[in-house]
Amino acid sequence: MQLAFPGVEVPLFGLVTSAQYNSLITNHGTIMIFWFAMPILVAAFGNYLIPLMIGADDMVFPKINRLSYQIFFLSVLVLIASFFVQNGGFGGAWTAYPPLSAKAEYNLTPWGSILWLVAVVLEFVAFLLGGINFITTLMNSRAKGMKMMDIPIVCWMIVLASLLFMASAGPLIAGAAMLLFDQTIGTGFFDPARGGDPILWQHLFWFFGHPEVYVVFLPAMGIVAEVITVFSRKKLFAYKVVLFTTFATGILSFFVWAHHQFIAGIDPRLANIFTVTTLLISIPIAEMLFVYIATLYGGAIELSTAMLFALGFLATFLIGGVTGVFLGASGADIYFHDTYFVLAHFHYTFVPIAVIAVFSGLYYWFPKMFGRFMNEFWGKVHFWGTMVGFNGIFMPLFFTGAAGDHRRIFDYSNFPELAVSSLQTLRIIATVCVVITILFQFVFFWNFIYSMFRGRKCTENNPWKANTLEWVAASPPPHGNFPVMPEVYRGAYEYSVPGRELDYWPQNEKV
Amino acid sequence: MAEHVGHAHDEHKDSDGHGPAFYIKIWAILLVLFIISVLGPEFGHRTVTLITAFGIAVVKAYMVAVYFMHIKHEKKYIPYIMFAMLGAVFLFYIAVATDVEKTSGNNWENSSAKYLIEENKDFEHHMEH
Amino acid sequence: MGTTTPIATTRSVTGMPTGRLAVWWVIGSEIVIFGGLLMCYLMLRLKFPHWALMSSHTNTFAGGLNTFVLLTSSLFIVLAHHYAEKKEELKAFGLIWATIFGGLTFLVIKGIEWTTEITNGFTITSSLFWSFYYTAAGLHALHVIAGMILMGWISIDVLQKKNMHRVELIGIYWHFVDIVWIFLFPLLYIAK
Numbered sequence: 001m002q003l004a005f006p007g008v009e010v011p012l013f014g015l016v017t018s019a020q021y022n023s024l025i026t027n028h029g030t031i032m033i034f035w036f037a038m039p040i041l042v043a044a045f046g047n048y049l050i051p052l053m054i055g056a057d058d059m060v061f062p063k064i065n066r067l068s069y070q071i072f073f074l075s076v077l078v079l080i081a082s083f084f085v086q087n088g089g090f091g092g093a094w095t096a097y098p099p100l101s102a103k104a105e106y107n108l109t110p111w112g113s114i115l116w117l118v119a120v121v122l123e124f125v126a127f128l129l130g131g132i133n134f135i136t137t138l139m140n141s142r143a144k145g146m147k148m149m150d151i152p153i154v155c156w157m158i159v160l161a162s163l164l165f166m167a168s169a170g171p172l173i174a175g176a177a178m179l180l181f182d183q184t185i186g187t188g189f190f191d192p193a194r195g196g197d198p199i200l201w202q203h204l205f206w207f208f209g210h211p212e213v214y215v216v217f218l219p220a221m222g223i224v225a226e227v228i229t230v231f232s233r234k235k236l237f238a239y240k241v242v243l244f245t246t247f248a249t250g251i252l253s254f255f256v257w258a259h260h261q262f263i264a265g266i267d268p269r270l271a272n273i274f275t276v277t278t279l280l281i282s283i284p285i286a287e288m289l290f291v292y293i294a295t296l297y298g299g300a301i302e303l304s305t306a307m308l309f310a311l312g313f314l315a316t317f318l319i320g321g322v323t324g325v326f327l328g329a330s331g332a333d334i335y336f337h338d339t340y341f342v343l344a345h346f347h348y349t350f351v352p353i354a355v356i357a358v359f360s361g362l363y364y365w366f367p368k369m370f371g372r373f374m375n376e377f378w379g380k381v382h383f384w385g386t387m388v389g390f391n392g393i394f395m396p397l398f399f400t401g402a403a404g405d406h407r408r409i410f411d412y413s414n415f416p417e418l419a420v421s422s423l424q425t426l427r428i429i430a431t432v433c434v435v436i437t438i439l440f441q442f443v444f445f446w447n448f449i450y451s452m453f454r455g456r457k458c459t460e461n462n463p464w465k466a467n468t469l470e471w472v473a474a475s476p477p478p479h480g481n482f483p484v485m486p487e488v489y490r491g492a493y494e495y496s497v498p499g500r501e502l503d504y505w506p507q508n509e510k511v
Numbered sequence: 512m513a514e515h516v517g518h519a520h521d522e523h524k525d526s527d528g529h530g531p532a533f534y535i536k537i538w539a540i541l542l543v544l545f546i547i548s549v550l551g552p553e554f555g556h557r558t559v560t561l562i563t564a565f566g567i568a569v570v571k572a573y574m575v576a577v578y579f580m581h582i583k584h585e586k587k588y589i590p591y592i593m594f595a596m597l598g599a600v601f602l603f604y605i606a607v608a609t610d611v612e613k614t615s616g617n618n619w620e621n622s623s624a625k626y627l628i629e630e631n632k633d634f635e636h637h638m639e640h
Numbered sequence: 641m642g643t644t645t646p647i648a649t650t651r652s653v654t655g656m657p658t659g660r661l662a663v664w665w666v667i668g669s670e671i672v673i674f675g676g677l678l679m680c681y682l683m684l685r686l687k688f689p690h691w692a693l694m695s696s697h698t699n700t701f702a703g704g705l706n707t708f709v710l711l712t713s714s715l716f717i718v719l720a721h722h723y724a725e726k727k728e729e730l731k732a733f734g735l736i737w738a739t740i741f742g743g744l745t746f747l748v749i750k751g752i753e754w755t756t757e758i759t760n761g762f763t764i765t766s767s768l769f770w771s772f773y774y775t776a777a778g779l780h781a782l783h784v785i786a787g788m789i790l791m792g793w794i795s796i797d798v799l800q801k802k803n804m805h806r807v808e809l810i811g812i813y814w815h816f817v818d819i820v821w822i823f824l825f826p827l828l829y830i831a832k
Contacts, residue, residue: 051648056646056647056648056651057646057647057648058646058647058648058649059646059648060646060648060649060658060662061649061658061662062646128669131669132662132665132666132669133662135665136658136661136662136665137648139653139654139661140648140651140652140653140654140656140658140661141647141648141649141651141653141658142651142653146653166665166668166669166672167595167596167599167668167669167672168599168672169669169672169673170596170599170600170669170670170671170672170673170674170675170676171600171603171672171673171675171676171677171679171680172676173673173676174673174674174676174677174680174779175676175680177677177775177779178677178680178771178775181764181771181775185764185765186765187764187765187768187771187775188765188768188771189680189768189771189772192621192623192624193623193627194627194767194768195623195624195627195684195687195688195767195768196684196768197610197611197621197624197684199610199611200607200610200611200680200683203603203606203607203610203611204607204676204680207603207607207676254599254602255602258606265610265619266609266610267609267610267616269609270606270609270610480646485647529722530722531719531722534715534718534719534722535715537715538711538712538714538715541711542708542711545704545707545708545711548826548830549700549704549830551830552830560830564826564830565826568822568823568825568826571819571822572819572822572823575714575815575818575819575822576815576819579714579715579718579811579815580811580812580815580816585656585660585664586654586655586656589664592664592665592668593664593667593668593671595668596668596669596671596672596675597671597675599672599675600671600672600675600676600679601679603675603676603679604679604682604683607679607680607683608683608686611680611683611684611687612683612684612686612687613687614687624687624688627688627690628688628689628690631688631689631690631693632690
């Protein structure tokens with residue numbers, strides 16, 4: 001709103017100053033990734049689905065699970081505290097590059113920057129603990145008869161995401177300690193005059209930062225896999241392909257990070273290598289999308305709300321992924337870096353991941369969670385409003401970005417070539433669509449809360465006629481999940497098996 | 512407090528057939544290696560120092576992992592996971608060192624780093640702070 | 641205590657006890673944390689020749705003594721595991737506390753060492769070398785303290801012959817802490 005209508009007060013907020021703008025975009029990025037996407041996709045869905053889907057009664061370490069939540073909760077408190085200290089929340093972008101993030105005289109948020117960093121570190125510790133729980137549970141606590149290839153894709157994905165997180169977070173935790181010391185006691189880890197190097201921070205950050213996007217991507221793909229198989233009544237086209245391309249993606253994700261630093265002054269030979277690896281990584285991901293499309297092909301598609309959101313994920317993520325290829329080429333990135341093109345790219349990936357796929361999962365598993373259905377009509381209203389709105393926000397931004405709109409600029413009035421009416425129109429369109437999209441989310445919230453108490457009752461355990469074990473348990477599952485622990489006899493995607501009367505074949509059914 | 516050092520070995524063997532005497536033997540070997548690694552620099556030869564300091568560190572780490580942590584008794588993938596994590600660490604080093612470890616390249620110069628090195632250049636002649 | 645162990649915790653599809661599997665994953669995550677920090681140190685150490693001079697002001701005797709202390713404490717904890725397996729809880733308990741005492745000795749020596757260095761003007765902000773020195777050794781010391789606390793807690797159960805398998809688990813963690821020091825020592829003290 002500040003950019004679309006400069007100088008005008010934002011409703012319910014007031015005039016946005018430059019410092020507030022910086023703080024808003026910093027915390028928007030940080031919160032959406034660390035306190036929205038990851039907690040929902042990994043922690044929440046993981047904690048809920050993994051024990052149910054592998055036929056266990058709980059995680060292997062319930063108390064460590066609780067501890068990880070408590071640490072996470074503490075991190076939330078610390079972050080919120082950062083908004084109320086002198087000069088408010090940190091404004092150095094979620095990437096927190098020093099020296100801006102290290103020196104209070106530059107970022108002007110002496111306490112905000114420290115609290116922000118502490119909150120992030122606490123959140124990392126929480127996710128490391130939780131991740132160990134998920135990995136160990138999947139490895140050891142599967143139901144009798146559940147072989148590795150019988151595990152539902154979403155469980156694999158959440159566990160692999162935890163693994164990626166674990167392997168990539170280490171250097172950043174070290175870096176965060178270094179930055180914290182730079183901020184508080186005046187060390188010079190990232191200060192060139194003292195022998196340090198700001199580029200070191202960039203590498204430490206992005207070595208984690210890139211695998212991180214796959215940490216959120218994989219669970220979203222997992223959710224979509226579950227939904228599209230159930231609502232097309234078809235086997236996942238190639239389970240092993242999905243699995244192995246996921247492994248490939250995970251491994252490759254460690255070799256692409258410097259594409260975030262193409263114009264930071266890194267060694268150009270390194271840039272060449274990272275261009276190649278970045279373009280390479282689009283291949284396994286595209287392969288996964290192809291498998292999903294092949295899964296849909298020829299299926300008996302039922303367009304429930306969950307399915308609509310899953311399909312919406314595929315369509316919008318495709319746009320996000322393809323635009324990433326533009327950015328992965330270091331030559332093109334020289335122009336595109338730090339423009340709104342980048343922003344539109346990552347919103348076309350992140351929003352499908354953290355919002356659209358999450359809605360798909362919520363509509364799908366709602367009956368299991370609460371024993372009632374969400375309203376399908378309003379679900380569809382929500383879907384269309386979100387889809388149209390979301391595309392309306394970010395599609396124009398590809399164009400403003402290509403025209404040169406810089407990121408993290410509070411006001412374009414000092415950039416005459418950008419403060420032109422054609423671009424301003426696009427910004428206004430995007431902003432109007434923000435309002436529309438937000439309004440449609442109220443439909444969701446009302447639907448969700450109302451349906452929890454007054455939704456159409458779900459009288460059976462398996463309303464969607466799915467195969468996976470969570471549908472064996474009651475809706476909602478009691479403490480201990482299953483009165484009798486299930487045993488598994490087949491894979492998770494045996495839909496429309498020829499010669500069988502029913503078009504699904506639950507994993508735990510003997511014949 | 513050394514326990515049961517000289518007893519007959521059979522009744523004190525644990526699940527991998529090792530008694531306390533075995534662990535004490537490993538400890539003694541580690542101690543000898545440690546002493547060598549400390550004496551290494553006394554030769555004044557850089558390569559010798561590096562081999563004794565880091566080569567022996569690797570050997571000691573291996574021995575602790577194998578004999579104290581019983582890593583060989585674990586499933587095969589446990590050492591693989593450890594090596595994978597180490598791999599991530601080395602990958603980080605290889606890529607980042609190209610930017611951080613040098614003070615100048617084909618088209619650039621890290622003047623701050625060069626200045627610091629210049630400032631401290633005569634350290635060989637400065638033996639006290 | 642009102643909580644019972646879930647069935648999930650007792651299962652073992654891999655054949656490995658769950659606790660041990662989890663400890664190895666903890667070790668894995670710690671490798672990347674320490675590895676990341678030490679690689680940063682290594683890069684800069686190789687960049688700045690004068691860090692060798694700074695390193696010469698580290699107290700190799702204290703560092704060496706600490707290496708000996710940690711090695712010996714590793715011996716104690718593996719012996720404690722040996723006796724825990726044999727259900728000889730008193731010996732296991734004694735050896736666990738010997739290990740804790742080793743950790744305490746390590747910290748005391750480090751405390752004296754650091755006090756001397758700080759009073760001689762080598763503080764964490766004196767130079768980037770010392771920043772890394774205190775950060776790396778400090779992070780390691782935090783892990784020593786955490787290990788000691790966990791060992792103390794486990795020893796209480798051991799005395800009642802409960803949860804004896806945990807001695808092995810904390811042992812694996814402690815050996816890792818020892819291994820980190822095995823590399824920290826030459827990196828910080830010897831390479832001069």
